Amino acid sequence: MSFAQFIQDAWNRQAKWLIVLRPLSWIYRGGFLLNKKLYQCGVKASYQSPVPVMVIGNITVGGSGKTPLLIQLVNYLQSQNVRVGVISRGYGGKGPFPAYVDLESLPEIVGDEPCLIVQSTGVPMVVGSNRQRSIEYLLSKHELDLIISDDGLQHWALARQIEWIVLDQNRGLGNQKLLPEGYLREPPSRLTTATVIEHASQPNSELNMHLEVAAPYLLNDAEDERSFNPADNFYAVVGIGFPQRFYSTLDSMGIHQFQCHEFPDHYDYEITDLQFEDNNPIITTEKDAVKLLPLLKQNPNFKREIWVVPVEAELSPQCYDVLHQQLQQLGIPIS
Known part of the structure; x- marks a missing residue:
């Protein structure tokens, strides 16, 4: 720990x-x-x-x-x-800053939450620790x-x-x-x-x-793809500020069999973090999925199912x- x-x-x-x-x-x-x-x-x-x-x-x-x-x-x-436009600190991103966030941005550069925000809304967004510079950059590109x-x-x-x-x-x-x-x-x-x-x-x-929970979706193209089954044994992989909320969400969905694998908030995953002795599926949050998707693209031979639980306020x-x-x-x- x-x-x-x-x-x-x-x-x-x-x-x-x-x-x-x-x-x-x-x-x-x-x-x-x-x-x-x-x-x-x-x-x-x-x-x-x-x-x-x-x-x-x-x-x-x-x-x-x-x-x-x-x-x-x-x-x-x-x-x-x-x-409307959005600015953010871009915590977890390496920059350089200020950085404009679009659908092609990588979480390792701009941060995971900014990627999730833009993917969910398409909003104009700039990240960086200097909020003044971020706002000036944003306004140079958009009338808001x-x-x-x-x-x-x-x-x-x-x-x-x-x-x-x-x-x-x-x-x-x-x-x-x-x-x-x-x-x-x-x-x-x-x-x-x-x-x-x-x-x-x-x-x-x-x-x-x-938070309203929607139906889980599959993040990767796993072998023998099948419908989501809440009775499966899952590995709950999370790197968020309050993981207990996610576990409560799983319980409310009828998912009671899962092993908790917690990582620090904004954690930079490695493929070894997703490797376990059996083939049981992983279940995670949308925020974590933003980090995991580029990792899966770098490791095309990884075939374990990764299910994502979307939520909406x-x-x-x-x-x-x-x-x-x-x-x-x-x-x-x-x-």
């Missing part, structure tokens, strides 16, 4: 030994608040985009459902004739009404007009401690300053979302009502 997986497991269990990390959390809190104050006071300058910016992020480390939400919002905005920043909630160098925070009910706020004692990037009070979307199957808030009607109000305040026409 890697250290990242070890600490993630400790956070999820709210292990008591995490208290020894409290001094580091104090240092993190002090540095974070000082940096934020410097931007608020104007000592450090924030970039003001000529096009309104909407940030979609979270205050926790690990998966919250942010990417499916972003994909759903982009598809919706496109259907409403809003000219709105730019969505994938993550970047704590990136104060970028001014924004709308903030949506995704809060996963399954994980909650853990022990409510900042990094590294807990998995919070910001104090819980941050939730009072933005639009909070609760990710839950039984939500407490009117502003909520859940379903937002409550109130989410769209709030979105319309926020866009109207910014003068962005919506159909």
